[in-house]
Amino acid sequence: MFQFKEIIGQEDVKSSLITQVNSGKLHHAHLFLGKMGYGTFQLAMAFVKYIYCQDKQVNDSCGQCANCIKISKLNHIDIHCTVPSFDINNLSKSLLPNYREIIEEKQGLFDLKDWIDFNKEKNAKIRSAECDIILHDMGLSSYEDGYKTQIIWMAESLEKESNKILKILEEPNPQTLFILMAESSDRLLPTILSRCNIHKILPLKDNMVERYLIDIRHHKPSETLTRAIHFAEGDLIEAERYLADEESEFPLELSLINFLRGLINFHERKFDNVNKAIKQAEVLAGQSKSTQKKFLDYFQYFLRQVIMIKITQNSQLNETLLKAAHHFANTLEIDQIEAWSQLIDKYHYAIEGNANVKISFVSLAIESGKIQNRVEFENLVSQFSQ
Ligand SMILES: [Zn+2]
Structure with missing residues:
Protein backbone atom coordinates (compact mmCIF):
# COMPACT_ATOMS: atom_id res chain seq x y z
CA MET A 1 0.00 0.00 0.00
CA PHE A 2 0.86 3.69 -0.39
CA GLN A 3 2.55 3.72 -3.76
CA PHE A 4 1.95 6.33 -6.44
CA LYS A 5 1.22 3.68 -9.04
CA GLU A 6 -1.87 2.49 -7.10
CA ILE A 7 -3.49 5.94 -7.06
CA ILE A 8 -6.10 6.77 -9.68
CA GLY A 9 -5.29 9.87 -11.74
CA GLN A 10 -3.72 12.95 -10.09
CA GLU A 11 -0.70 12.67 -12.37
CA ASP A 12 0.27 16.35 -12.01
CA VAL A 13 0.35 16.16 -8.22
CA LYS A 14 2.30 12.91 -8.31
CA SER A 15 4.96 14.30 -10.58
CA SER A 16 5.33 17.52 -8.60
CA LEU A 17 5.74 15.51 -5.37
CA ILE A 18 8.29 13.19 -6.95
CA THR A 19 10.22 16.13 -8.38
CA GLN A 20 10.36 17.80 -4.99
CA VAL A 21 11.75 14.68 -3.28
CA ASN A 22 14.36 14.14 -5.96
CA SER A 23 15.43 17.79 -5.99
CA GLY A 24 16.73 17.36 -2.44
CA LYS A 25 14.97 20.59 -1.46
CA LEU A 26 12.16 19.25 0.62
CA HIS A 27 9.85 21.76 2.24
CA HIS A 28 9.36 20.91 5.93
CA ALA A 29 5.58 21.40 6.11
CA HIS A 30 3.07 20.11 3.58
CA LEU A 31 -0.68 20.47 3.38
CA PHE A 32 -2.58 18.06 1.16
CA LEU A 33 -5.84 19.83 0.52
CA GLY A 34 -8.79 18.06 -1.07
CA LYS A 35 -11.58 15.58 -0.43
CA MET A 36 -10.34 12.22 0.80
CA GLY A 37 -12.36 10.72 -2.06
CA TYR A 38 -10.05 12.45 -4.55
CA GLY A 39 -7.14 10.38 -3.20
CA THR A 40 -5.74 12.99 -0.79
CA PHE A 41 -4.73 10.55 1.94
CA GLN A 42 -3.22 8.10 -0.53
CA LEU A 43 -1.14 10.80 -2.19
CA ALA A 44 0.16 12.09 1.13
CA MET A 45 1.13 8.60 2.26
CA ALA A 46 2.76 7.71 -1.06
CA PHE A 47 4.79 10.91 -0.69
CA VAL A 48 5.93 9.96 2.82
CA LYS A 49 6.83 6.49 1.64
CA TYR A 50 8.80 7.84 -1.30
CA ILE A 51 10.77 10.13 1.02
CA TYR A 52 11.71 7.27 3.35
CA CYS A 53 12.24 4.58 0.69
CA GLN A 54 15.78 3.17 0.75
CA ASP A 55 15.66 2.07 -2.87
CA LYS A 56 13.79 4.88 -4.64
CA GLN A 57 12.76 4.21 -8.22
CA VAL A 58 12.50 7.04 -10.72
CA ASN A 59 8.84 7.68 -10.00
CA ASP A 60 7.81 5.54 -7.05
CA SER A 61 8.96 3.87 -3.86
CA CYS A 62 10.30 0.31 -4.15
CA GLY A 63 7.61 -1.13 -1.89
CA GLN A 64 10.02 -3.76 -0.52
CA CYS A 65 12.72 -2.15 1.59
CA ALA A 66 12.49 -2.13 5.39
CA ASN A 67 11.13 1.42 5.49
CA CYS A 68 8.53 0.75 2.80
CA ILE A 69 7.27 -2.27 4.71
CA LYS A 70 7.12 -0.40 8.02
CA ILE A 71 5.25 2.51 6.45
CA SER A 72 2.73 0.19 4.78
CA LYS A 73 1.85 -1.01 8.26
CA LEU A 74 2.00 2.53 9.67
CA ASN A 75 4.62 1.20 12.02
CA HIS A 76 7.73 3.34 11.56
CA ILE A 77 9.26 4.59 14.80
CA ASP A 78 9.91 8.08 13.43
CA ILE A 79 6.49 8.63 11.91
CA HIS A 80 3.77 9.87 14.24
CA CYS A 81 0.11 10.04 13.38
CA THR A 82 -2.46 12.42 14.80
CA VAL A 83 -6.11 11.74 14.03
CA PRO A 84 -9.39 13.14 15.38
CA SER A 85 -10.32 11.35 18.60
CA PHE A 86 -13.58 10.78 20.45
CA ASP A 87 -12.70 11.41 24.05
CA ILE A 88 -9.85 12.82 26.05
CA ASN A 89 -8.82 9.42 27.43
CA ASN A 90 -8.29 7.81 24.05
CA LEU A 91 -6.03 9.97 21.96
CA SER A 92 -4.37 9.17 18.64
CA LYS A 93 -1.79 6.77 20.04
CA SER A 94 -4.41 4.41 21.43
CA LEU A 95 -6.55 4.77 18.29
CA LEU A 96 -3.71 3.73 16.00
CA PRO A 97 -4.75 0.05 15.78
CA ASN A 98 -8.22 1.16 14.60
CA TYR A 99 -6.67 3.60 12.18
CA ARG A 100 -4.50 0.86 10.67
CA GLU A 101 -7.57 -1.34 10.41
CA ILE A 102 -9.72 1.20 8.56
CA ILE A 103 -6.85 1.96 6.16
CA GLU A 104 -6.61 -1.74 5.34
CA GLU A 105 -10.37 -2.22 5.08
CA LYS A 106 -10.98 0.84 2.90
CA GLN A 107 -7.67 0.67 1.03
CA GLY A 108 -6.88 4.23 2.03
CA LEU A 109 -10.17 5.68 0.77
CA PHE A 110 -12.10 6.89 3.80
CA ASP A 111 -13.12 10.19 5.32
CA LEU A 112 -14.09 11.57 8.70
CA LYS A 113 -17.60 10.15 8.53
CA ASP A 114 -16.17 6.67 7.85
CA TRP A 115 -13.74 7.09 10.74
CA ILE A 116 -16.51 8.11 13.14
CA ASP A 117 -18.77 5.26 11.95
CA PHE A 118 -15.93 2.76 12.13
CA ASN A 119 -15.47 3.59 15.81
CA LYS A 120 -19.24 3.70 16.42
CA GLU A 121 -18.95 7.26 17.67
CA LYS A 122 -20.71 10.55 16.93
CA ASN A 123 -18.13 13.34 16.93
CA ALA A 124 -14.40 13.58 16.56
CA LYS A 125 -11.85 16.32 16.91
CA ILE A 126 -8.17 16.89 17.52
CA ARG A 127 -7.81 17.98 21.11
CA SER A 128 -5.49 20.40 22.83
CA ALA A 129 -3.75 17.55 24.68
CA GLU A 130 -2.90 16.06 21.31
CA CYS A 131 -0.98 19.22 20.38
CA ASP A 132 1.16 18.86 23.52
CA ILE A 133 2.05 15.35 22.37
CA ILE A 134 2.94 16.66 18.90
CA LEU A 135 5.23 19.27 20.45
CA HIS A 136 6.89 16.63 22.61
CA ASP A 137 7.32 14.04 19.84
CA MET A 138 8.61 16.51 17.31
CA GLY A 139 11.02 18.00 19.85
CA LEU A 140 12.92 14.72 20.10
CA SER A 141 15.48 13.73 17.52
CA SER A 142 14.77 10.81 15.23
CA TYR A 143 15.62 7.26 16.32
CA GLU A 144 16.70 6.08 12.95
CA ASP A 145 18.85 7.98 10.53
CA GLY A 146 16.58 10.31 8.65
CA TYR A 147 13.46 12.38 9.01
CA LYS A 148 11.06 12.55 11.91
CA THR A 149 7.55 12.99 10.58
CA GLN A 150 4.27 14.14 12.03
CA ILE A 151 1.16 13.27 10.07
CA ILE A 152 -2.01 15.19 10.96
CA TRP A 153 -5.08 13.69 9.32
CA MET A 154 -8.14 15.95 8.99
CA ALA A 155 -6.14 18.93 10.20
CA GLU A 156 -9.27 21.10 10.08
CA SER A 157 -10.40 19.26 13.22
CA LEU A 158 -7.66 21.12 15.09
CA GLU A 159 -9.61 24.36 14.90
CA LYS A 160 -8.16 26.88 17.36
CA GLU A 161 -5.84 24.33 18.94
CA SER A 162 -3.61 24.69 15.91
CA ASN A 163 -2.22 27.88 17.49
CA LYS A 164 -0.19 25.62 19.73
CA ILE A 165 1.76 24.08 16.87
CA LEU A 166 2.35 27.29 14.90
CA LYS A 167 5.79 27.89 16.33
CA ILE A 168 7.08 24.41 15.59
CA LEU A 169 5.67 24.68 12.06
CA GLU A 170 7.54 27.92 11.61
CA GLU A 171 10.83 26.97 13.23
CA PRO A 172 10.99 23.19 13.09
CA ASN A 173 13.94 21.18 14.28
CA PRO A 174 16.19 20.05 11.46
CA GLN A 175 15.16 16.86 9.68
CA THR A 176 11.51 17.11 10.64
CA LEU A 177 8.51 16.92 8.36
CA PHE A 178 4.90 17.88 8.87
CA ILE A 179 2.32 16.26 6.63
CA LEU A 180 -1.11 17.80 7.11
CA MET A 181 -4.22 16.61 5.32
CA ALA A 182 -7.50 18.52 5.16
CA GLU A 183 -10.64 18.43 3.07
CA SER A 184 -11.27 22.15 3.22
CA SER A 185 -9.22 25.20 4.10
CA ASP A 186 -12.21 27.06 5.57
CA ARG A 187 -11.51 25.97 9.11
CA LEU A 188 -7.74 26.19 8.93
CA LEU A 189 -6.06 29.24 10.38
CA PRO A 190 -4.45 31.46 7.73
CA THR A 191 -1.25 31.29 9.77
CA ILE A 192 -1.20 27.50 9.29
CA LEU A 193 -1.88 27.81 5.57
CA SER A 194 0.90 30.31 5.10
CA ARG A 195 3.48 28.00 6.65
CA CYS A 196 2.69 25.02 4.45
CA ASN A 197 3.57 23.95 0.98
CA ILE A 198 0.02 23.39 -0.27
CA HIS A 199 -0.79 20.54 -2.63
CA LYS A 200 -4.27 21.10 -3.96
CA ILE A 201 -5.97 17.83 -4.87
CA LEU A 202 -8.70 18.28 -7.48
CA PRO A 203 -11.80 16.17 -8.20
CA LEU A 204 -11.19 13.20 -10.48
CA LYS A 205 -12.54 13.12 -14.02
CA ASP A 206 -15.70 11.08 -14.57
CA ASN A 207 -13.85 8.49 -16.66
CA MET A 208 -11.41 7.94 -13.77
CA VAL A 209 -14.27 7.40 -11.33
CA GLU A 210 -15.79 4.98 -13.81
CA ARG A 211 -12.51 3.10 -14.17
CA TYR A 212 -12.25 2.81 -10.39
CA LEU A 213 -15.81 1.55 -9.93
CA ILE A 214 -15.62 -1.01 -12.72
CA ASP A 215 -11.99 -2.18 -12.72
CA ILE A 216 -11.20 -2.01 -9.02
CA ARG A 217 -14.55 -2.25 -7.24
CA HIS A 218 -16.02 -4.65 -9.81
CA HIS A 219 -19.34 -2.86 -10.31
CA LYS A 220 -21.11 -3.65 -13.55
CA PRO A 221 -21.87 -0.84 -16.00
CA SER A 222 -25.49 0.23 -15.50
CA GLU A 223 -27.71 3.27 -15.39
CA THR A 224 -27.28 3.45 -11.62
CA LEU A 225 -23.53 3.40 -12.05
CA THR A 226 -23.72 6.30 -14.51
CA ARG A 227 -25.86 8.26 -12.03
CA ALA A 228 -23.41 7.48 -9.23
CA ILE A 229 -20.50 8.80 -11.31
CA HIS A 230 -22.40 11.95 -12.16
CA PHE A 231 -23.47 12.43 -8.57
CA ALA A 232 -20.03 11.83 -7.07
CA GLU A 233 -18.44 14.81 -8.82
CA GLY A 234 -14.99 13.28 -8.84
CA ASP A 235 -15.14 11.81 -5.35
CA LEU A 236 -14.57 8.05 -5.17
CA ILE A 237 -15.94 7.78 -1.64
CA GLU A 238 -19.19 9.52 -2.58
CA ALA A 239 -19.54 7.35 -5.69
CA GLU A 240 -19.33 4.20 -3.59
CA ARG A 241 -21.73 5.63 -1.03
CA TYR A 242 -24.26 6.42 -3.70
CA LEU A 243 -24.15 2.82 -4.91
CA ALA A 244 -24.43 1.50 -1.35
CA ASP A 245 -27.46 3.75 -0.74
CA GLU A 246 -29.14 2.42 -3.85
CA GLU A 247 -28.84 -1.05 -2.38
CA SER A 248 -29.88 -0.11 1.16
CA GLU A 249 -32.85 1.98 0.02
ZN1 LIG B 1 11.41 1.21 -0.43
Whole structure:
Protein backbone atom coordinates (compact mmCIF):
# COMPACT_ATOMS: atom_id res chain seq x y z
CA MET A 1 0.00 0.00 0.00
CA PHE A 2 0.86 3.69 -0.39
CA GLN A 3 2.55 3.72 -3.76
CA PHE A 4 1.95 6.33 -6.44
CA LYS A 5 1.22 3.68 -9.04
CA GLU A 6 -1.87 2.49 -7.10
CA ILE A 7 -3.49 5.94 -7.06
CA ILE A 8 -6.10 6.77 -9.68
CA GLY A 9 -5.29 9.87 -11.74
CA GLN A 10 -3.72 12.95 -10.09
CA GLU A 11 -0.70 12.67 -12.37
CA ASP A 12 0.27 16.35 -12.01
CA VAL A 13 0.35 16.16 -8.22
CA LYS A 14 2.30 12.91 -8.31
CA SER A 15 4.96 14.30 -10.58
CA SER A 16 5.33 17.52 -8.60
CA LEU A 17 5.74 15.51 -5.37
CA ILE A 18 8.29 13.19 -6.95
CA THR A 19 10.22 16.13 -8.38
CA GLN A 20 10.36 17.80 -4.99
CA VAL A 21 11.75 14.68 -3.28
CA ASN A 22 14.36 14.14 -5.96
CA SER A 23 15.43 17.79 -5.99
CA GLY A 24 16.73 17.36 -2.44
CA LYS A 25 14.97 20.59 -1.46
CA LEU A 26 12.16 19.25 0.62
CA HIS A 27 9.85 21.76 2.24
CA HIS A 28 9.36 20.91 5.93
CA ALA A 29 5.58 21.40 6.11
CA HIS A 30 3.07 20.11 3.58
CA LEU A 31 -0.68 20.47 3.38
CA PHE A 32 -2.58 18.06 1.16
CA LEU A 33 -5.84 19.83 0.52
CA GLY A 34 -8.79 18.06 -1.07
CA LYS A 35 -11.58 15.58 -0.43
CA MET A 36 -10.34 12.22 0.80
CA GLY A 37 -12.36 10.72 -2.06
CA TYR A 38 -10.05 12.45 -4.55
CA GLY A 39 -7.14 10.38 -3.20
CA THR A 40 -5.74 12.99 -0.79
CA PHE A 41 -4.73 10.55 1.94
CA GLN A 42 -3.22 8.10 -0.53
CA LEU A 43 -1.14 10.80 -2.19
CA ALA A 44 0.16 12.09 1.13
CA MET A 45 1.13 8.60 2.26
CA ALA A 46 2.76 7.71 -1.06
CA PHE A 47 4.79 10.91 -0.69
CA VAL A 48 5.93 9.96 2.82
CA LYS A 49 6.83 6.49 1.64
CA TYR A 50 8.80 7.84 -1.30
CA ILE A 51 10.77 10.13 1.02
CA TYR A 52 11.71 7.27 3.35
CA CYS A 53 12.24 4.58 0.69
CA GLN A 54 15.78 3.17 0.75
CA ASP A 55 15.66 2.07 -2.87
CA LYS A 56 13.79 4.88 -4.64
CA GLN A 57 12.76 4.21 -8.22
CA VAL A 58 12.50 7.04 -10.72
CA ASN A 59 8.84 7.68 -10.00
CA ASP A 60 7.81 5.54 -7.05
CA SER A 61 8.96 3.87 -3.86
CA CYS A 62 10.30 0.31 -4.15
CA GLY A 63 7.61 -1.13 -1.89
CA GLN A 64 10.02 -3.76 -0.52
CA CYS A 65 12.72 -2.15 1.59
CA ALA A 66 12.49 -2.13 5.39
CA ASN A 67 11.13 1.42 5.49
CA CYS A 68 8.53 0.75 2.80
CA ILE A 69 7.27 -2.27 4.71
CA LYS A 70 7.12 -0.40 8.02
CA ILE A 71 5.25 2.51 6.45
CA SER A 72 2.73 0.19 4.78
CA LYS A 73 1.85 -1.01 8.26
CA LEU A 74 2.00 2.53 9.67
CA ASN A 75 4.62 1.20 12.02
CA HIS A 76 7.73 3.34 11.56
CA ILE A 77 9.26 4.59 14.80
CA ASP A 78 9.91 8.08 13.43
CA ILE A 79 6.49 8.63 11.91
CA HIS A 80 3.77 9.87 14.24
CA CYS A 81 0.11 10.04 13.38
CA THR A 82 -2.46 12.42 14.80
CA VAL A 83 -6.11 11.74 14.03
CA PRO A 84 -9.39 13.14 15.38
CA SER A 85 -10.32 11.35 18.60
CA PHE A 86 -13.58 10.78 20.45
CA ASP A 87 -12.70 11.41 24.05
CA ILE A 88 -9.85 12.82 26.05
CA ASN A 89 -8.82 9.42 27.43
CA ASN A 90 -8.29 7.81 24.05
CA LEU A 91 -6.03 9.97 21.96
CA SER A 92 -4.37 9.17 18.64
CA LYS A 93 -1.79 6.77 20.04
CA SER A 94 -4.41 4.41 21.43
CA LEU A 95 -6.55 4.77 18.29
CA LEU A 96 -3.71 3.73 16.00
CA PRO A 97 -4.75 0.05 15.78
CA ASN A 98 -8.22 1.16 14.60
CA TYR A 99 -6.67 3.60 12.18
CA ARG A 100 -4.50 0.86 10.67
CA GLU A 101 -7.57 -1.34 10.41
CA ILE A 102 -9.72 1.20 8.56
CA ILE A 103 -6.85 1.96 6.16
CA GLU A 104 -6.61 -1.74 5.34
CA GLU A 105 -10.37 -2.22 5.08
CA LYS A 106 -10.98 0.84 2.90
CA GLN A 107 -7.67 0.67 1.03
CA GLY A 108 -6.88 4.23 2.03
CA LEU A 109 -10.17 5.68 0.77
CA PHE A 110 -12.10 6.89 3.80
CA ASP A 111 -13.12 10.19 5.32
CA LEU A 112 -14.09 11.57 8.70
CA LYS A 113 -17.60 10.15 8.53
CA ASP A 114 -16.17 6.67 7.85
CA TRP A 115 -13.74 7.09 10.74
CA ILE A 116 -16.51 8.11 13.14
CA ASP A 117 -18.77 5.26 11.95
CA PHE A 118 -15.93 2.76 12.13
CA ASN A 119 -15.47 3.59 15.81
CA LYS A 120 -19.24 3.70 16.42
CA GLU A 121 -18.95 7.26 17.67
CA LYS A 122 -20.71 10.55 16.93
CA ASN A 123 -18.13 13.34 16.93
CA ALA A 124 -14.40 13.58 16.56
CA LYS A 125 -11.85 16.32 16.91
CA ILE A 126 -8.17 16.89 17.52
CA ARG A 127 -7.81 17.98 21.11
CA SER A 128 -5.49 20.40 22.83
CA ALA A 129 -3.75 17.55 24.68
CA GLU A 130 -2.90 16.06 21.31
CA CYS A 131 -0.98 19.22 20.38
CA ASP A 132 1.16 18.86 23.52
CA ILE A 133 2.05 15.35 22.37
CA ILE A 134 2.94 16.66 18.90
CA LEU A 135 5.23 19.27 20.45
CA HIS A 136 6.89 16.63 22.61
CA ASP A 137 7.32 14.04 19.84
CA MET A 138 8.61 16.51 17.31
CA GLY A 139 11.02 18.00 19.85
CA LEU A 140 12.92 14.72 20.10
CA SER A 141 15.48 13.73 17.52
CA SER A 142 14.77 10.81 15.23
CA TYR A 143 15.62 7.26 16.32
CA GLU A 144 16.70 6.08 12.95
CA ASP A 145 18.85 7.98 10.53
CA GLY A 146 16.58 10.31 8.65
CA TYR A 147 13.46 12.38 9.01
CA LYS A 148 11.06 12.55 11.91
CA THR A 149 7.55 12.99 10.58
CA GLN A 150 4.27 14.14 12.03
CA ILE A 151 1.16 13.27 10.07
CA ILE A 152 -2.01 15.19 10.96
CA TRP A 153 -5.08 13.69 9.32
CA MET A 154 -8.14 15.95 8.99
CA ALA A 155 -6.14 18.93 10.20
CA GLU A 156 -9.27 21.10 10.08
CA SER A 157 -10.40 19.26 13.22
CA LEU A 158 -7.66 21.12 15.09
CA GLU A 159 -9.61 24.36 14.90
CA LYS A 160 -8.16 26.88 17.36
CA GLU A 161 -5.84 24.33 18.94
CA SER A 162 -3.61 24.69 15.91
CA ASN A 163 -2.22 27.88 17.49
CA LYS A 164 -0.19 25.62 19.73
CA ILE A 165 1.76 24.08 16.87
CA LEU A 166 2.35 27.29 14.90
CA LYS A 167 5.79 27.89 16.33
CA ILE A 168 7.08 24.41 15.59
CA LEU A 169 5.67 24.68 12.06
CA GLU A 170 7.54 27.92 11.61
CA GLU A 171 10.83 26.97 13.23
CA PRO A 172 10.99 23.19 13.09
CA ASN A 173 13.94 21.18 14.28
CA PRO A 174 16.19 20.05 11.46
CA GLN A 175 15.16 16.86 9.68
CA THR A 176 11.51 17.11 10.64
CA LEU A 177 8.51 16.92 8.36
CA PHE A 178 4.90 17.88 8.87
CA ILE A 179 2.32 16.26 6.63
CA LEU A 180 -1.11 17.80 7.11
CA MET A 181 -4.22 16.61 5.32
CA ALA A 182 -7.50 18.52 5.16
CA GLU A 183 -10.64 18.43 3.07
CA SER A 184 -11.27 22.15 3.22
CA SER A 185 -9.22 25.20 4.10
CA ASP A 186 -12.21 27.06 5.57
CA ARG A 187 -11.51 25.97 9.11
CA LEU A 188 -7.74 26.19 8.93
CA LEU A 189 -6.06 29.24 10.38
CA PRO A 190 -4.45 31.46 7.73
CA THR A 191 -1.25 31.29 9.77
CA ILE A 192 -1.20 27.50 9.29
CA LEU A 193 -1.88 27.81 5.57
CA SER A 194 0.90 30.31 5.10
CA ARG A 195 3.48 28.00 6.65
CA CYS A 196 2.69 25.02 4.45
CA ASN A 197 3.57 23.95 0.98
CA ILE A 198 0.02 23.39 -0.27
CA HIS A 199 -0.79 20.54 -2.63
CA LYS A 200 -4.27 21.10 -3.96
CA ILE A 201 -5.97 17.83 -4.87
CA LEU A 202 -8.70 18.28 -7.48
CA PRO A 203 -11.80 16.17 -8.20
CA LEU A 204 -11.19 13.20 -10.48
CA LYS A 205 -12.54 13.12 -14.02
CA ASP A 206 -15.70 11.08 -14.57
CA ASN A 207 -13.85 8.49 -16.66
CA MET A 208 -11.41 7.94 -13.77
CA VAL A 209 -14.27 7.40 -11.33
CA GLU A 210 -15.79 4.98 -13.81
CA ARG A 211 -12.51 3.10 -14.17
CA TYR A 212 -12.25 2.81 -10.39
CA LEU A 213 -15.81 1.55 -9.93
CA ILE A 214 -15.62 -1.01 -12.72
CA ASP A 215 -11.99 -2.18 -12.72
CA ILE A 216 -11.20 -2.01 -9.02
CA ARG A 217 -14.55 -2.25 -7.24
CA HIS A 218 -16.02 -4.65 -9.81
CA HIS A 219 -19.34 -2.86 -10.31
CA LYS A 220 -21.11 -3.65 -13.55
CA PRO A 221 -21.87 -0.84 -16.00
CA SER A 222 -25.49 0.23 -15.50
CA GLU A 223 -27.71 3.27 -15.39
CA THR A 224 -27.28 3.45 -11.62
CA LEU A 225 -23.53 3.40 -12.05
CA THR A 226 -23.72 6.30 -14.51
CA ARG A 227 -25.86 8.26 -12.03
CA ALA A 228 -23.41 7.48 -9.23
CA ILE A 229 -20.50 8.80 -11.31
CA HIS A 230 -22.40 11.95 -12.16
CA PHE A 231 -23.47 12.43 -8.57
CA ALA A 232 -20.03 11.83 -7.07
CA GLU A 233 -18.44 14.81 -8.82
CA GLY A 234 -14.99 13.28 -8.84
CA ASP A 235 -15.14 11.81 -5.35
CA LEU A 236 -14.57 8.05 -5.17
CA ILE A 237 -15.94 7.78 -1.64
CA GLU A 238 -19.19 9.52 -2.58
CA ALA A 239 -19.54 7.35 -5.69
CA GLU A 240 -19.33 4.20 -3.59
CA ARG A 241 -21.73 5.63 -1.03
CA TYR A 242 -24.26 6.42 -3.70
CA LEU A 243 -24.15 2.82 -4.91
CA ALA A 244 -24.43 1.50 -1.35
CA ASP A 245 -27.46 3.75 -0.74
CA GLU A 246 -29.14 2.42 -3.85
CA GLU A 247 -28.84 -1.05 -2.38
CA SER A 248 -29.88 -0.11 1.16
CA GLU A 249 -32.85 1.98 0.02
CA PHE A 250 -32.97 4.63 2.69
CA PRO A 251 -36.71 5.23 3.24
CA LEU A 252 -37.00 8.70 1.70
CA GLU A 253 -40.77 8.75 1.92
CA LEU A 254 -40.99 7.79 5.58
CA SER A 255 -38.20 10.19 6.39
CA LEU A 256 -40.02 13.07 4.70
CA ILE A 257 -43.26 12.18 6.46
CA ASN A 258 -41.53 12.26 9.84
CA PHE A 259 -39.91 15.59 9.04
CA LEU A 260 -43.24 17.06 7.87
CA ARG A 261 -45.09 15.74 10.90
CA GLY A 262 -42.75 17.77 13.03
CA LEU A 263 -43.33 20.84 10.88
CA ILE A 264 -47.13 20.78 10.96
CA ASN A 265 -48.08 23.38 13.54
CA PHE A 266 -44.40 23.92 14.24
CA HIS A 267 -45.11 27.66 14.41
CA GLU A 268 -47.33 27.11 17.41
CA ARG A 269 -44.11 26.30 19.23
CA LYS A 270 -45.41 23.00 20.48
CA PHE A 271 -42.44 21.36 22.10
CA ASP A 272 -43.45 17.93 20.87
CA ASN A 273 -43.49 19.06 17.24
CA VAL A 274 -40.22 20.93 17.47
CA ASN A 275 -38.70 17.85 19.00
CA LYS A 276 -39.98 15.59 16.20
CA ALA A 277 -38.48 17.77 13.49
CA ILE A 278 -35.16 18.03 15.28
CA LYS A 279 -35.05 14.29 15.84
CA GLN A 280 -35.57 13.67 12.14
CA ALA A 281 -32.92 16.29 11.36
CA GLU A 282 -30.52 14.19 13.45
CA VAL A 283 -31.41 11.02 11.57
CA LEU A 284 -30.70 12.83 8.30
CA ALA A 285 -27.43 14.23 9.59
CA GLY A 286 -26.24 10.66 10.12
CA GLN A 287 -26.79 9.69 6.47
CA SER A 288 -24.33 9.95 3.63
CA LYS A 289 -24.14 13.16 1.67
CA SER A 290 -25.78 11.53 -1.33
CA THR A 291 -28.78 10.44 0.77
CA GLN A 292 -29.08 13.91 2.27
CA LYS A 293 -29.14 15.47 -1.18
CA LYS A 294 -31.68 12.91 -2.36
CA PHE A 295 -33.86 13.76 0.63
CA LEU A 296 -33.78 17.46 -0.25
CA ASP A 297 -34.58 16.67 -3.89
CA TYR A 298 -37.52 14.61 -2.73
CA PHE A 299 -38.65 17.47 -0.50
CA GLN A 300 -38.60 19.79 -3.54
CA TYR A 301 -40.65 17.29 -5.49
CA PHE A 302 -43.16 17.23 -2.63
CA LEU A 303 -43.47 21.04 -2.65
CA ARG A 304 -44.07 21.05 -6.40
CA GLN A 305 -46.91 18.63 -5.75
CA VAL A 306 -48.31 20.95 -3.07
CA ILE A 307 -48.43 23.75 -5.66
CA MET A 308 -50.11 21.35 -8.12
CA ILE A 309 -52.79 20.64 -5.55
CA LYS A 310 -53.34 24.34 -4.95
CA ILE A 311 -53.77 24.99 -8.65
CA THR A 312 -55.35 21.84 -10.05
CA GLN A 313 -56.44 19.83 -6.99
CA ASN A 314 -54.47 16.94 -8.44
CA SER A 315 -51.16 15.35 -7.52
CA GLN A 316 -49.11 12.20 -8.02
CA LEU A 317 -48.49 11.61 -4.34
CA ASN A 318 -49.47 8.47 -2.50
CA GLU A 319 -51.94 8.50 0.35
CA THR A 320 -49.67 9.23 3.31
CA LEU A 321 -47.90 12.14 1.68
CA LEU A 322 -51.12 13.37 0.10
CA LYS A 323 -52.60 14.12 3.52
CA ALA A 324 -49.64 16.26 4.45
CA ALA A 325 -49.65 17.93 1.02
CA HIS A 326 -53.31 18.92 1.44
CA HIS A 327 -52.55 20.38 4.84
CA PHE A 328 -49.83 22.61 3.40
CA ALA A 329 -51.87 23.46 0.29
CA ASN A 330 -54.67 24.68 2.57
CA THR A 331 -52.55 26.61 5.01
CA LEU A 332 -49.84 28.14 2.80
CA GLU A 333 -49.91 30.73 0.03
CA ILE A 334 -47.87 30.25 -3.15
CA ASP A 335 -45.25 32.80 -2.06
CA GLN A 336 -44.69 30.88 1.17
CA ILE A 337 -44.22 27.62 -0.72
CA GLU A 338 -41.79 29.32 -3.06
CA ALA A 339 -39.83 30.69 -0.12
CA TRP A 340 -39.76 27.19 1.32
CA SER A 341 -38.40 25.81 -1.91
CA GLN A 342 -35.67 28.47 -1.96
CA LEU A 343 -34.80 27.54 1.59
CA ILE A 344 -34.28 23.92 0.57
CA ASP A 345 -32.04 25.08 -2.27
CA LYS A 346 -30.03 27.07 0.21
CA TYR A 347 -29.39 24.03 2.40
CA HIS A 348 -28.72 21.83 -0.58
CA TYR A 349 -25.94 24.25 -1.40
CA ALA A 350 -24.73 24.40 2.21
CA ILE A 351 -24.45 20.62 2.47
CA GLU A 352 -22.59 20.52 -0.81
CA GLY A 353 -20.14 23.00 0.64
CA ASN A 354 -19.42 20.89 3.72
CA ALA A 355 -21.50 22.88 6.16
CA ASN A 356 -22.28 21.24 9.49
CA VAL A 357 -25.04 18.92 8.35
CA LYS A 358 -26.84 18.55 11.66
CA ILE A 359 -27.06 22.29 12.18
CA SER A 360 -28.20 22.72 8.57
CA PHE A 361 -31.10 20.29 8.93
CA VAL A 362 -32.16 21.71 12.28
CA SER A 363 -32.07 25.25 10.79
CA LEU A 364 -34.05 24.02 7.80
CA ALA A 365 -36.71 22.71 10.20
CA ILE A 366 -36.83 25.93 12.21
CA GLU A 367 -36.87 28.25 9.20
CA SER A 368 -39.50 26.10 7.47
CA GLY A 369 -41.57 26.45 10.61
CA LYS A 370 -41.24 30.23 10.49
CA ILE A 371 -42.33 30.39 6.85
CA GLN A 372 -45.56 28.62 7.77
CA ASN A 373 -46.59 31.42 10.09
CA ARG A 374 -48.00 34.12 7.81
CA VAL A 375 -47.23 37.00 10.17
CA GLU A 376 -43.67 35.84 10.79
CA PHE A 377 -43.20 35.19 7.08
CA GLU A 378 -44.33 38.69 6.14
CA ASN A 379 -41.97 40.17 8.70
CA LEU A 380 -39.13 38.22 7.16
CA VAL A 381 -40.02 39.37 3.65
CA SER A 382 -40.20 43.03 4.70
CA GLN A 383 -36.81 42.70 6.44
CA PHE A 384 -35.25 41.45 3.23
CA SER A 385 -36.87 44.05 1.00
CA GLN A 386 -35.67 46.97 3.10
ZN1 LIG B 1 11.41 1.21 -0.43
